[in-house]
Amino acid sequence: MHHNSHLSLTDVPMGQRVRIRQLNSQPDFCMRLREMGFCENAVVRCVSKGSGTIICEVCNTRIGLNQLVASSIVVSSFE
Amino acid sequence: MTFETVKQVRVRYVALIGNPNCGKTTLFNALTGLRQKVGNYPGVTVEKKEGRLTLAGNSEATLLDLPGTYSLNATSPDEKIATDILLGRAEHTQRPDVVVCVVDASNIERNLYLVSQILDRQIPVVVALNMIDVAEEAGIEVDVKMLERELGVPVVATIANKGIGINELKESIANAQSRTAQKRPWSMPALVEEECGELVGLLQQYHKLNENSAFDEALTLLTSPEALEEHRDRFAPELLAHVQKDHERLDFMGIDRQSVVVEARYEWIKSVCGKAVTQAQTSALSTSDKLDRVFTHRIWGFVIFVGLMALIFQTIFTWATVPMDLIGEGFDSIGNHIHEVMPAGDLRDLLINGGLAGVAAVVTFLPQILFLFLFLGLLEDTGYMARAAFIMDRLMSKVGLHGKSFIPMLSSFACAIPGIMATRTIESPKDRLVTMLVSPLVSCSARLPVYALLIAAFIPHDHVLGFLSLPALTLLSMYLLGLVMALSMAWLFKKTLLRGAAPLFIMELPPYKLPSLKSVLLQMWERSKLFLKNAGTIILGVSIILWFLATYPRVEGVTPAEQLQHSFVGKAGQLIEPVIKPLGFDWKIGIGIIASLLQREVFVSTMGTIYNIQNSDDESGSLSLQQQMRNDIDPETGLPVWTALTAICVMVYYVLAMQCMSTLAVLKRETNSWKWPLFQLGYMTALAYVVTFVVYRVGLLWGFGV
Ligand SMILES: Nc1nc2c(ncn2[C@@H]2O[C@H](COP(=O)(O)OP(=O)(O)OP(=O)(O)O)[C@@H](O)[C@H]2O)c(=O)[nH]1
Ligand SMILES: [Mg+2]
Numbered sequence: 199m200h201h202n203s204h205l206s207l208t209d210v211p212m213g214q215r216v217r218i219r220q221l222n223s224q225p226d227f228c229m230r231l232r233e234m235g236f237c238e239n240a241v242v243r244c245v246s247k248g249s250g251t252i253i254c255e256v257c258n259t260r261i262g263l264n265q266l267v268a269s270s271i272v273v274s275s276f277e
Numbered sequence: 278m279t280f281e282t283v284k285q286v287r288v289r290y291v292a293l294i295g296n297p298n299c300g301k302t303t304l305f306n307a308l309t310g311l312r313q314k315v316g317n318y319p320g321v322t323v324e325k326k327e328g329r330l331t332l333a334g335n336s337e338a339t340l341l342d343l344p345g346t347y348s349l350n351a352t353s354p355d356e357k358i359a360t361d362i363l364l365g366r367a368e369h370t371q372r373p374d375v376v377v378c379v380v381d382a383s384n385i386e387r388n389l390y391l392v393s394q395i396l397d398r399q400i401p402v403v404v405a406l407n408m409i410d411v412a413e414e415a416g417i418e419v420d421v422k423m424l425e426r427e428l429g430v431p432v433v434a435t436i437a438n439k440g441i442g443i444n445e446l447k448e449s450i451a452n453a454q455s456r457t458a459q460k461r462p463w464s465m466p467a468l469v470e471e472e473c474g475e476l477v478g479l480l481q482q483y484h485k486l487n488e489n490s491a492f493d494e495a496l497t498l499l500t501s502p503e504a505l506e507e508h509r510d511r512f513a514p515e516l517l518a519h520v521q522k523d524h525e526r527l528d529f530m531g532i533d534r535q536s537v538v539v540e541a542r543y544e545w546i547k548s549v550c551g552k553a554v555t556q557a558q559t560s561a562l563s564t565s566d567k568l569d570r571v572f573t574h575r576i577w578g579f580v581i582f583v584g585l586m587a588l589i590f591q592t593i594f595t596w597a598t599v600p601m602d603l604i605g606e607g608f609d610s611i612g613n614h615i616h617e618v619m620p621a622g623d624l625r626d627l628l629i630n631g632g633l634a635g636v637a638a639v640v641t642f643l644p645q646i647l648f649l650f651l652f653l654g655l656l657e658d659t660g661y662m663a664r665a666a667f668i669m670d671r672l673m674s675k676v677g678l679h680g681k682s683f684i685p686m687l688s689s690f691a692c693a694i695p696g697i698m699a700t701r702t703i704e705s706p707k708d709r710l711v712t713m714l715v716s717p718l719v720s721c722s723a724r725l726p727v728y729a730l731l732i733a734a735f736i737p738h739d740h741v742l743g744f745l746s747l748p749a750l751t752l753l754s755m756y757l758l759g760l761v762m763a764l765s766m767a768w769l770f771k772k773t774l775l776r777g778a779a780p781l782f783i784m785e786l787p788p789y790k791l792p793s794l795k796s797v798l799l800q801m802w803e804r805s806k807l808f809l810k811n812a813g814t815i816i817l818g819v820s821i822i823l824w825f826l827a828t829y830p831r832v833e834g835v836t837p838a839e840q841l842q843h844s845f846v847g848k849a850g851q852l853i854e855p856v857i858k859p860l861g862f863d864w865k866i867g868i869g870i871i872a873s874l875l876q877r878e879v880f881v882s883t884m885g886t887i888y889n890i891q892n893s894d895d896e897s898g899s900l901s902l903q904q905q906m907r908n909d910i911d912p913e914t915g916l917p918v919w920t921a922l923t924a925i926c927v928m929v930y931y932v933l934a935m936q937c938m939s940t941l942a943v944l945k946r947e948t949n950s951w952k953w954p955l956f957q958l959g960y961m962t963a964l965a966y967v968v969t970f971v972v973y974r975v976g977l978l979w980g981f982g983v
Contacts (some may be wrong), residue, residue: 225502225535226352227781230704232539233348234783235387239540245566249575250671251680253786257387258415260565262573262667264674264782 205275207252207268210244216273217241223270234261236271286401286455288338288374291330294359294395295379296388297345298787300407302326303437304379305342308447312803313342315796316657319785320345320684320702323355325362325370332451341373344701347387349394354709355701363395375401375453377446382412382419382434383788385554389546390539393463396428399489401453404432405446410439411788416557423553429462438793463545468530469537472523473499476516483513499523500534565660565788572661578668589652590756591749593645593725594732600644605901608637627824630889635820638885638902639878640812642726643805649722650804653691654797660789662687670782676764677771679780682712686763689719690756691804693940696721697947707777711770713947714957717940718763720756720932723877727931728755730881734903735924751925759932762964816882819872823886837893838912846887860966861926861973863911863918870930877936922976926969934965 210216218240221228235256236242245253245260252268253260293301297319306313309328314321322344330340343362344355351357358367365372378395380388385406395402406419425432431449435442464470476495480486486494498508498520509517527534572578612629619625656662665687670680681703689696696716703709720728732748739747771777827846832839841847849871850864857867865887873879888905900908909918935941941954948954 221536223781228535229350229539230347230352231783232536233350233390234785237539237543238533238536240543246570246573247575248573248578248668248671250674251573251667251782253569253573253667255566257384258417259384259387260569260786260788262663262670262680262782262784262786264670264679264780266779267781267783 204272207242207244207254207263207271207273208265210242210273212244212247214275215241215243217276218271219274220272221270222272223267227267231267231271235259236261241276242271242273286374286453288332288336288451288453290341290371290373291338291375291377291450292341292343292362292373293377293379294343294363294391295345295405295407296347296381296384296391297785299345299379299381299384299388300435300437301345301379302342304377304405304407304435304443304446305340307437307440307443309340312799314800316662317660317787317790318657318663318684319787320355320681320699321657323358323698323701325358330447330450332447334451336451338374338450346391348391353702353704358701363398363400373400375403375450377403377405377450379405379407382406382409383415383417385412385417385419386543386546386550389549390542392428393542393545396430397461397489397492399456401455402430403446403449403453404428404430405437405442406432406434407437409434410436415563418555420553420555424549427462427549427553430456463541465537465541466532469499469527469532469541472527476519476523479516479519480512483516496538499527500538502535563788568789569664569786572664573667578664582665582668585656586756587745587749587753589649590753591745592652593648594729594746594749594752597644597648601641604641604643605637608633608641612637623828626828626890626893627821630886630893631821631824632817634885634889634902635823635882636812636817638730638881639726639816640809642729642878642881643808645725645729646722646808647801647805649725650691650801651797653687654800655792656687658790658792658797660787663784663786666784667786672764674780674782676768677777677780678708678711678767679782681782681784682708682767685712685716686719686760689716689721692721692723693717693719693937694943697940697943700947705777705780707771707775708780710948710953711767711775713944714770714953714960715763715767717935717937717957717961718759718766718933720759721877721937723937724755724931726878726881728752728928730884730903731924731928734906735919735921751928755928755932758929762933762968766960766964811876811878815876816878819875819879820882820886823868823872823883824890827887827890838891841887841891859973860930860969861923861977862930865909865918866923866927870934870936873936875936875938877931880931880936920981922973922981925976926973929972930965930969932965933961933968935961 204219218236218238220238221231221236240256243255245255250265252263254263293305295301298317302313302315302322305311305328306315308330311328313326322342324344326342328340330338332338341362343359346356346359349360349363351360361367362370362373363376376395378392380392392404406421409419412419421432421434433442433446433449435446465473473495476498477488477491480491480494481488524534572581612633615625615628662684666680666683669683673679673682685696685699688699693716696719697713700709700712703712732751736748736751741747741750823846827841827844829844832843846868850868853867853871854864868887869880869883872883884906885902888902892905906919911918935958941958944954944957945951
């Protein structure tokens with residue numbers, strides 16, 4: 199089964215793993231995201247959701263993001 | 278991988294570089310024996326620090342600890358320090374002979390990204406594979422020999438905080454070899470490689486660049502979206518035309534120019550890790566994940582944060598009293614001893630009322646300050662600091678800043694100077710400036726003696742809200758007032774002077790760990806040394822000067838209180854009294870405020886000196902400073918000088934006023950002009966005056982003035 203439904207990282211339920219498809223932010227900031235592990239094709243897991251913030255795991259590290267950043271990361275489910 | 282020429286380098290200058298929080302400073306301390314600050318959150322080190330490194334054969338080298346960075350394309354000021362030094366762009370600093378790349382083994386993929394960028398440079402590299410204990414715990418196993426082969430540079434496994442692998446690392450540094458003409462291990466899609474190659478050729482031809490920098494420029498020109506506009510003046514038109522065509526071709530082929538290089542590097546990293554790293558599949562949540570579900574929970578997270586703060590202030594007040602009383606008694610007996618053995622006269626007065634009273638008043642508060650540092654150290658070392666920033670992000674975004682700005686504010690609980698330094702991790706210059714402007718509103722440890730003295734003297738020891746006592750609650754309110762004002766002013770500045778886009782917040786959250794008692798105690802030790810040194814120099818000096826000004830000119834045949842009134846200090850006090858009268862302050866408080874423009878603790882030592890002089894002949898001279906303040910009667914009105922309301926007003930004034938020259942000096946250094954420090958001095962003093970006035974008037978209306 200292969201889904202191609204594209205969501206943003208904000209829509210991902212807790213615990214689920216997704217693959218990053220695209221980054222939609224200012225170029226500089228996209229670069230920073232990539233360097234911190236949020237590169238296209240990387241696998242991310244949403245660890246927990248606060249209010250307006252998300253913690254996800256990428257490359258074995260937990261990274262905290264706010265809503266604005268999370269909504270600029272386009273992901274797709276891959277399992 | 279083959280080396281064309283293998284050459285031993287002369288190792289004189291070595292730099293530690295790596296991702297934030299991978300253990301660089303711990304390694305630095307282990308290698309040099311120094312005690313730089315270590316903490317479990319990204320962005321502890323924000324400036325370069327040097328130390329001596331003794332290598333095999335007793336050769337000496339300088340070791341450089343640098344702020345952490347995720348890549349060589351720095352975006353924040355602290356990262357820029359690291360990358361500038363590595364790329365040889367820093368003024369007054371030579372390029373390192375050897376770079377020690379510190380890699381966090383538990384997070385090897387992301388860490389190798391920076392390594393791959395550094396390997397592109399022809400600079401001798403040694404990789405320190407740190408935190409192998411953490412990696413092992415997470416089920417990650419690294420084949421060091423294989424990694425060495427894949428990277429083409431020496432790799433040493435280390436556990437920095439236990440001193441494991443340090444000697445091997447020293448050996449590898451001493452034997453570091455130059456790496457010339459090494460083939461780049463990672464590769465981009467064929468089309469990009471081809472065009473990159475062409476561009477490198479053109480850049481060498483037109484601009485006489487060496488291969489290394491030509492490759493850098495070629496990558497930037499190909500991948501950066503603004504490259505063409507930005508570099509229009511720097512490059513030959515023929516070259517730019519070529520770049521334009523390249524862009525069109527890549528876009529046509531559907532290649533994402535921005536991400537292609539990063540992806541290529543990660544591809545290579547994946548293949549390296551595929552060979553050298555084995556990771557046991559773990560589906561279960563780690564301890565940190567479970568803790569994060571509670572500590573960063575949308576409701577519980579906040580409740581826990583506030584609860585922790587309340588607990589800290591409560592314990593500062595209750596636990597610290599025992600050692601404080603001991604110190605107080607110690608100083609009393611020294612004073613009594615001097616009193617007995619020395620003949621009466623100015624010298625004895627100078628010693629007791631000038632030197633001892635001022636210093637004792639301040640040093641008494643050492644235990645409270647130590648407790649504050651104990652708790653801050655625990656917050657930093659467990660990994661909670663980063664969570665606090667994360668929890669606060671929502672609140673901070675309401676005022677236009679993001680969670681990262683909260684770390685400087687938390688650091689400012691210790692002192693505004695490390696707070697201002699910590700803003701270097703903030704990417705946006707405007708947000709950074711706003712954070713620097715408001716951080717000093719957060720109550721630092723220098724205010725603690727002022728609060729503690731006034732609370733102990735004038736706030737009744739009642740219990741409210743179960744475990745919380747009224748003094749602790751007052752203290753907590755002062756800290757909250759500082760925070761709330763900092764946030765309000767940040768909001769105001771972001772709305773007016775320093776408008777900016779909505780902040781993008783991204784921050785690494787390190788794993789929770791048990792705090793290392795050793796590093797927390799070390800921090801406390803360093804702090805108390807600093808505090809005592811300050812008490813023995815600045816406080817002592819100011820107290821002695823103040824004693825002279827409060828003792829002369831001599832008038833014959835009057836009481837000490839009248840004598841004080843006629844001294845230089847008394848005259849000056851009467852001069853400024855009209856200005857501070859509206860706040861309910863008498864002239865002695867005014868002198869305290871003026872003297873403590875230098876630093877806030879001076880207020881306490883000033884009170885100690887002035888009251889000791891005023892009461893030097895009667896019985897009350899032997900009472901505690903608090904008692905003397907409570908007994909002080911205004912000779913004109915016959916009313917007490919101090920009421921609970923006065924005490925609160927003085928505290929509010931101290932929460933808000935800029936009374937610290939060192940902070941202003943640091944702000945001047947960080948912003949490179951006197952404009953912002955002067956602005957800060959002005960707005961904080963005005964704010965303090967207005968708010969204190971309002972509090973005083975409202976307090977009087979409500980009948981608290983008696
Ligand atoms: N378990 C374990 N902990 C380590 C090791 N090395 C460092 N630490 C801990 O990791 C944390 C971060 O260490 P630092 O030395 O401050 O890291 P840094 O790279 O200097 O961090 P920044 O200055 O923020 O970039 C501290 O809590 C250290 O005690 C290690 O090998 N094993
Ligand atoms: Mg450090």
